[in-house]
Amino acid sequence: IAGITQAPTSQILAAGRRMTLRCTQDMRHNAMYWYRQDLGLGLRLIHYSNTAGTTGKGEVPDGYSVSRANTDDFPLTLASAVPSQTSVYFCASSDSSGTSQYFGPGTRLTVL
Amino acid sequence: QQQVKQSPQSLIVQKGGIPIINCAYENTAFDYFPWYQQFPGKGPALLIAIRPDVSEKKEGRFTISFNKSAKQFSLHIMDSQPGDSATYFCAASSPSSGGAGSYQLTFGKGTKLSVIP
Numbered sequence: 001i002a003g004i005t006q007a008p009t010s011q012i013l014a015a016g017r018r019m020t021l022r023c024t025q026d027m028r029h030n031a032m033y034w035y036r037q038d039l040g041l042g043l044r045l046i047h048y049s050n051t052a053g054t055t056g057k058g059e060v061p062d063g064y065s066v067s068r069a070n071t072d073d074f075p076l077t078l079a080s081a082v083p084s085q086t087s088v089y090f091c092a093s094s095d096s097s098g099t100s101q102y103f104g105p106g107t108r109l110t111v112l
Numbered sequence: 113q114q115q116v117k118q119s120p121q122s123l124i125v126q127k128g129g130i131p132i133i134n135c136a137y138e139n140t141a142f143d144y145f146p147w148y149q150q151f152p153g154k155g156p157a158l159l160i161a162i163r164p165d166v167s168e169k170k171e172g173r174f175t176i177s178f179n180k181s182a183k184q185f186s187l188h189i190m191d192s193q194p195g196d197s198a199t200y201f202c203a204a205s206s207p208s209s210g211g212a213g214s215y216q217l218t219f220g221k222g223t224k225l226s227v228i229p
Contacts, residue, residue, distance in 0.1 A: 004155075031215075042118075042201060042221040043156065058216065090155050099144050099205065099215055103155030 003027070004104035006091050012110045013081050021076040021107050023091030031094045032074040033058075033101065034066060036087040043090065049074055081111045115139050116204050118220025125192055125227055133187045133223045135202035140183070142204035144215065147176065147187050150199045150222075159200070160187070192227045199224045 007022045025032065034046040035058075045058030049068040063085060065077045074093075078085055091104040117136045125131045135145075146161035162169045162176045162185065169176045173190040189196055199222045205215040 033217075040121075040221060043217075043219040045216060045218075048216065092155075094215065099161070100146070100158050101215075101217060103148075103157065105155050106153075 004091055004093060004102060006089075006104040006107050008107060009105070010108040010110075012112065013078075015082055015111055016080050019078045019081055019109070021078075021089055021091075021109070023074045023076070023104060024072050025074075025091075025093045025102075025104075026072065027093060027095070027102070028071060029093035029095050029102075030071070031096075032068065033092040033094075034064070034074070034076045035090045035092065036060065036085075037090060037106075038087050046076065046089075081109075083111045085109065086111045115218045116202060116220045118202050118223060120223060121221070122224045123226070125225070127193060127227055127229050129192050129227070131189050131192055131196075131225055131227070133200055133202070133225070134184065135186065135204075135220050136182075136184045137204045137218075138183065139204070139206065139218075141206040142218075144205045145176070145178065145185050146203050146205070146217070147174075148201045148203060148219075150201065156201060189225075192225075194227050194229055197225055197227050 004025045030051045033048045035043040044060045047066040049055045089107045092101040094101045147159045148156035149159045150156040160171045160174045164180045175188040178185040201222045202220040203217045205217045
């Protein structure tokens with residue numbers, strides 16, 4: 001099935017714990033993105049990657065890290081989760097034109 | 113600094129009505145303006161998009177109107193249906209600082225549309 005998969009679907013996490021959100025795409029897109037969605041704030045870019053081996057910071061990168069070892073996978077890591085990181089996280093990818101971004105189904109994360 | 117301002121936050125229309133959602137932007141480097149539709153529990157999906165060299169684009173019942181001088185664009189949904197009930201996001205993009213081939217999207221805060229039968 002073509003598209004983007006994210007795991008887990010949802011997670012409850014204790015503050016201070018480390019967590020990695022997984023994202024895999026099978027469209028061979030070069031660019032990938034991580035967003036967080038919070039009520040009333042819309043979607044905000046956390047990190048992005050133009051191509052395998054490169055990453056960049058978005059609007060709200062603090063507390064998050066990413067890696068891009070290959071084209072298909074783009075994991076997002078919270079090294080030490082805090083309650084303000086409670087959110088819905090979306091992974092997205094785009095082709096070489098960069099204009100149309102395709103989103104995954106999201107991960108709902110609750111940090112207590 | 114909010115670079116894309118979207119209004120209204122919520123909108124209720126009767127079936128068959130024409131909801132209009134407005135967005136304004138500040139950054140003149142933006143060169144691509146997509147609209148996304150999001151249903152509850154799902155990720156956003158690209159609905160329609162426009163570039164600043166045209167003033168209007170239609171795809172089915174969805175129309176984008178674009179005013180470059182005013183730095184504003186809007187989404188119109190003709191003959192709206194209950195199935196159109198969703199949250200709509202406008203966005204604007206420009207080439208990322210990381211290099212060519214990757215565009216960063218700046219989103220508006222969203223409009224929750226409810227179409228009542």
